[in-house]
Amino acid sequence: MTSTRKISYVAIVALVALLYFVIFLLNVNGVLGNYELGIMNFICINIILAVSLNITVGCLGQITLGHAGFMSIGAYAASLFVKSGILTGLPGYLVSLLVGGVIALGVGILIGIPGLRLKGDYLAIITLAFGEIIRTLIEYFDFTGGAQGLTGIPRYRDFTTIFVITVLSVMFMYSIMTSRHGRAVLAIREDEIASDAVGVNTTYYKVFAFALSAMFAGIAGGMYAQNMGNITARYFDYNNSINILVMVVLGGMGSFTGATISAIVLTILPEMLRTFADYRMIIYALVLIIMMIFRPTGLLGRKEFQITKIIDFIKIKIKGSDKAGGHLNE
Amino acid sequence: MKELILQIINGLQLGSIFALVALGYTMVYGIAKLINFAHGDILMVGAYVALASVPMLSSAGLPIWLAVVPAVVFCAVLGMVIEKVAYTPLRNSPRISNLITAIGVSLLLQNVVMTFIGANPQSFPKVFNVKPLNIFGIKINFSIIVTILVTGILTILLQLFLRKTKFGKAMRATSEDYGASKLVGINVNHTISMTFAIGSGLAAVGSILYLSAYPQLLPSMGSMMGIKAFVAAVLGGIGNIPGAVLGGLILGLVEALTKAYISSQLADAFVFGILIVVLLVKPTGILGENVKEKV
Numbered sequence: 041m042t043s044t045r046k047i048s049y050v051a052i053v054a055l056v057a058l059l060y061f062v063i064f065l066l067n068v069n070g071v072l073g074n075y076e077l078g079i080m081n082f083i084c085i086n087i088i089l090a091v092s093l094n095i096t097v098g099c100l101g102q103i104t105l106g107h108a109g110f111m112s113i114g115a116y117a118a119s120l121f122v123k124s125g126i127l128t129g130l131p132g133y134l135v136s137l138l139v140g141g142v143i144a145l146g147v148g149i150l151i152g153i154p155g156l157r158l159k160g161d162y163l164a165i166i167t168l169a170f171g172e173i174i175r176t177l178i179e180y181f182d183f184t185g186g187a188q189g190l191t192g193i194p195r196y197r198d199f200t201t202i203f204v205i206t207v208l209s210v211m212f213m214y215s216i217m218t219s220r221h222g223r224a225v226l227a228i229r230e231d232e233i234a235s236d237a238v239g240v241n242t243t244y245y246k247v248f249a250f251a252l253s254a255m256f257a258g259i260a261g262g263m264y265a266q267n268m269g270n271i272t273a274r275y276f277d278y279n280n281s282i283n284i285l286v287m288v289v290l291g292g293m294g295s296f297t298g299a300t301i302s303a304i305v306l307t308i309l310p311e312m313l314r315t316f317a318d319y320r321m322i323i324y325a326l327v328l329i330i331m332m333i334f335r336p337t338g339l340l341g342r343k344e345f346q347i348t349k350i351i352d353f354i355k356i357k358i359k360g361s362d363k364a365g366g367h368l369n370e
Numbered sequence: 371m372k373e374l375i376l377q378i379i380n381g382l383q384l385g386s387i388f389a390l391v392a393l394g395y396t397m398v399y400g401i402a403k404l405i406n407f408a409h410g411d412i413l414m415v416g417a418y419v420a421l422a423s424v425p426m427l428s429s430a431g432l433p434i435w436l437a438v439v440p441a442v443v444f445c446a447v448l449g450m451v452i453e454k455v456a457y458t459p460l461r462n463s464p465r466i467s468n469l470i471t472a473i474g475v476s477l478l479l480q481n482v483v484m485t486f487i488g489a490n491p492q493s494f495p496k497v498f499n500v501k502p503l504n505i506f507g508i509k510i511n512f513s514i515i516v517t518i519l520v521t522g523i524l525t526i527l528l529q530l531f532l533r534k535t536k537f538g539k540a541m542r543a544t545s546e547d548y549g550a551s552k553l554v555g556i557n558v559n560h561t562i563s564m565t566f567a568i569g570s571g572l573a574a575v576g577s578i579l580y581l582s583a584y585p586q587l588l589p590s591m592g593s594m595m596g597i598k599a600f601v602a603a604v605l606g607g608i609g610n611i612p613g614a615v616l617g618g619l620i621l622g623l624v625e626a627l628t629k630a631y632i633s634s635q636l637a638d639a640f641v642f643g644i645l646i647v648v649l650l651v652k653p654t655g656i657l658g659e660n661v662k663e664k665v
Contacts (some may be wrong), residue, residue, distance in 0.1 A: 103469055154650045161405050164469055165600065166649060169642035172597075176639040278593070282473060289470055321481040328474030332467045333459045 044355070048347045055347075056207055063199070077199050078267075083307045084206040085263050090287040090303040091210050091296055092256035097285065098294035098342075099217050100249040101229035102156070103164040106171030107257050107284050112276030113147055113174060114140030114258025115265035116184055119193045122266065133196045137205070137262040144258020147174075148251035156246040171281060178273035189272030196266040205263070209256055214296050216252065225249045229294075279321075286324050289331060292338030297345040372508055377630045378623065383514045383583055385622020386521035390576035391599035392606070392614035393528060394569030400545040400609035401565045403465070404457060407472035409573060410596015411479035412449060416441040416574035417587050418483060421494055428495075435497050435582075441574040449570025450563050458559070476593065484589040497582035513582035520579060524572065525615050531568075532611070541565055545609065594638075598625075601645045607658025616656060620644075 063080065066072040072080075093107050118140035122128070127135050155166045179187045216222050224245045227235040236242045265271045287306050291298025310320055331338065391413055398406045420437035427436055456475050460468050500512035532538035540561045543551040552558050580595070581587070602621045606613025621641055628637040648655065 097466075101466065103466055105473075154646070158649060158653055161465060161469060162604070162649060162653065165405070165597075165604065166646060168597065169601070169645050173639045173642050176636060180633065180635045180639075282477065285470070285473070293466075318485060321477060322485060325474045325476075325478035325481060329456050329471050329478065332463070332471040332474070333456070336460075336463055336467045 044348050044351050047351050051347050051351065060200075060203055063203075067199075078197065079308065079311055080199055081197055081202050081263075081267050083304050084202045085260050085267065086284075086287065086303040086307045087206055087300050088209050088256055088260040088263070089284045090291070090299040091213055092253045092260065093284050094288045094291075094294070094296060094299040095213060095217060095225075095249050095253040095256075097288050098292070098299070099222065099225050099229060100246060101293075102246070102250070103161075103285075104167040104250070104253075105164050105278065105281050105285070106151075106167035106169075106174075107253075108276040108278070108280035109167070109171030109174040110144045110148060110254040110257035111261035111264065111280070112178060112271075112273060114144045114261030115271050115276070116140075116178060116190065116261075117143040117258070118262030119190050119265045119271065120183070122194050122196075123190075123192070128194070130198075130201065132194075133201065133266065136266070137259045140262035141255045141259040144261070145251050145255035148254025149247060152247040152250040152254075153243075156243065156250060168278065168281075171276075171278065175273045175277060184273070187273070189270060189274075190265075191270040193265055193269050193271070195269045202263060202267075205259075209259065210296065210300065213252070213256060217296070221245065221248065283324075286328060289338055290327060292340035292342060294342040295338065295340040295344055297343070298338055298340035302339070373630075375508060377626050379508075379510060379514055381623035381626030382619060383517045383622070384626055385602075385619035386517045387576050387580050387583070387595075387618075388599050388602045388621050389521055389615040389618025390524065390572050390579070391595060392602040392618045393525065393611065394572045395596075395600050395603040396606075396608055396611060396614040397541075397565050397569045399603065401541060401562055402453075402457065402461075404468045405472060405600065406566075406569070407469070407596070408452060408475040408479055409569065410592035410594070410599060411476050412445050412452075412570045412592070413573040413577045413580070413595055414483065414587075414589065414592030415448060415479060416445045416577035417494070417581055417591065418487060419444045419574075420578055420581065421492060421587055424495060433499075434495055435578065438575060438578040441577060442571045445570040445574035445577075446567040449566040453563055453566040458562075476596070480589050480593065487589070489589055492587045494581045494585040494587060496585070497578065511583075513579070517579045517582065520575065521615070524575065525611065528568070528572075529611055537561070537564060598641060601641060604645060604655055605648050607655030610655070610657045613655055613657035 063072065067077060089107065089111065093104070096102055096104050096107075114137075118136040121136040121139045122132050126132070151167065151170050155163055155170070158166060178184045184190060217225065224235070224240045225248070227238075227240055228242050228245055232242055261276075283306075287302045288299050290306070291300070291302035391409065394409050394412075395406060398404060398409070420441045423437045423440045424434055427434055452475055456471050457468065460471055498512045498516060502509040502511050503515065504510075532542060540551070540556045541564070543554070543556055544558055544561045548558060551561075580591075598621060599618065602617035603614045604617070605620060606615070606617030608614075621644070624644060625637050625641055628634075628640045632640070652658070
């Protein structure tokens, strides 16, 4: 088993590197222009958003409707940091994302502790309320640029950096959710009372998952702000939270692979089909309803793409051919 | 002093509308254990139906407030259809699926109106052509008095309906225990349909009252209204009829007074701030009862 795991780590790194080089080569050859790379940046940001929301919705089993609120906190914190000019370039970018993430994490804990005492529906409403409060406050204060928004944010849209950050973020979130802590979170999703009874500190782990999710929303917000160069509070409203939720629901609540794939598809689709954009929200709404009626777990359910399974499969094949008719299931 | 009284009256008007919409939320939540996110959007649809029926009414020489009739009928049917198509298949699904479906229905209503009717604001003609009344030197619009009176009357009627009629008893029984009501021969499907129809009808009445105060239509007008009405329902104790009215009035007063004396921009922050404080202090709401969780 451990050897399989080692091989799988190498394989994952190799696959990700391969993906990067394919994109890199396509860019050099002019197949992917700046416009396409720009979309790639958006895909990366949306992947982080969808995967982070998946932690709360899919792994913890609680709905939050204020994910865009955390994104806005990260966006504004990171933007104000880089605008202050303390650090510039790549270090400035990285530190700004960290600042955005940490502040979103703090706010996540602040909202999570009281909010998570409430059950399901109420949490959805309280996060929605917090999202609106955050938006109202951002529009009220002057240092955030008020309703006009924040402009002149130093832009940072280097695809390599964004790609690496996305890969690391997703890996980090996935490994936490498959660790001991993550399994505690999954236990709460399955049955909160039972996991409480067997000694899982439910409050702690709920806040843990919620705040983790908020932190990465903040990081994605910081990336978004510096990708765009200007932001308004209005962008981070309820509808944006719903957009991210659609990605998670469509891909499969609880599946990191599903969240990633649907983030990719739902970012590219509106770009490719301009006429579709007019009807996008109607289709999103229908997708939500039909999905919940006919396939409430989402397209992938809780399934993950696991490289270890492929490696095991190959190993069995090799062993099988060596032994020629030996026990496959050894 | 005059200013304060005027603001309080404005707050009561807004609060009455919140209360009417909150009644629908509370009834549906009580019976189906579902936050009907689309409830505010039903109000929006009601407003558009009213707008569409205005030319017909004025050509027949009838007063404009009669637009409430087609609005109520349309919304009641719409509410029942939504329940049948979207919510009935999910009755035994986890709460999270119900919530996502409700969000989907809300988005659908909003975007269908936005795409096929238009996203631009449209104006609604004056609902009541009556001069403002002068009470102790304070000018009060006729629409304010109608709004408060209609809300009061409808609340009392609804209470009587729930307490005295067979249907009302069936509704209360179903909200108490779904399975047991089925056993004693209550047609649960019918009862739930009825609840959606009544709730949606109340939202439609709310839409006309809303238009009499703020004569502008937008596809998004329902979503904030709906969220605030839900806040009102939670504030008063969800599932509780007098609670919904109380919560609505409190929210209306808070919003009007914040807008007048603190900051018009911060009104929403205060409204939602109240929700958070109440949920933290008493998660069941002001008039709500504590329910022990069953394992």
